Amino acid sequence: MWDNHRLLRGLANLLLLASLGMVLYAAGFWVTHAPVFPVKRILIQGEMKRVTAEQLRFIAEHELTGTFFTLDIDKTRAAFGKLPWVRDAQVRRRWPDTLEIAVDEHKALARWGEDGLVNTHGELFDAATDQTLPVLVGPAGSEKDMVAMLGRLRSTLADVGLAPSRLFLSDRRAWRVALDNGVMLELGRGEVDLRTARFVDNWKTTLTSLPYRIEAVDMRYPNGFAVRMPDYKAPPAHKK
Structure with missing residues (x-):
């Protein structure tokens, strides 16, 4: 073996490469860990x-x-x-x-019940703010749907100077909206955008002309709506 010059040369080259690799590794370790490279x-x-x-x-x-x-x-x-x-x-x-x-x-868009805030991406986060924000109340996991609905409601209701103050979504996916003027708007499960637009049209033409305080408007009827007015008293029935 010791007379095999080719084998000895190969062994020497291998040892040289191994030594060089160890030196490079040590140098690299020193460079990356040395305190002379701090984040300033x-x-x-x-x-x-x-x-x-x-x-x-x-x-x-x-x-x-x-x-x-x-x-x-x-x-x-x-x-x-x-x-x-x-x-x-x-x-x-x-x-x-x-x-x-x-x-x-985070950009706070609404409060999520009493448990935190919802940002503009429909994500929950926990922080404190004194902002006046609408409140969302719905099932867990419905945050993005509620944020999207809030945006549509704001856009439609702005036409008559109203805004949602609280938005409710039931487990059966039925919507209710408390408006900033104190009126509760029942929208139900289907055709919510259409019902909101119909409410806006009737608010302009009919509802604001009523001589009584409006507590709630139920838009779930296919061809009309119901209005709850606590101060209204029906006239007595005429006796025959």
Whole structure:
């Protein structure tokens, strides 16, 4: 074997490659873990009205660990996502020492019962706000449907200066709307958009001319509607 120069040359080359690989690995490990490559700058991007600079600074100081190379991007993203008003955070490195964080903030559209808020994407989130918002009450998982319905109702009712203050969806998918003028609007299960448009037409021409306070309007009738007026008293029946 020791007289086989070709074999010895191949063995020497193999040992040389192995040594070179170990050196490169050690060098790479040092480069990525050495404290001479710290993250020196954190650049925050995004339109933020609810997330404060103090909150972001706290996360940066207490949650982010590692060097420019070893910092865990997914963990960093999750750390910023803990803030109540942060919907999403995209994180990327920018050579040589900067971390760029693009923050997408929740935009509150409505309250979800007493349990939280719903954003413009129909997603539940838990945060505090003193905004005056409509309230959605419905089965779990119906958030996106209710947000879509809220948008359609707002658009149609705006024609007569009304707006939904509370929107209800039953387990049987029947809709009710409390309007900002105190009227409860019953829309039922089918043809909800058509019934809303019919209510708007009748509000313009008939309902506002009634001399009594309107408590509720039921649009579930195929060719008409019913009105509940607590102050109305039917005239006494004439005796024959």
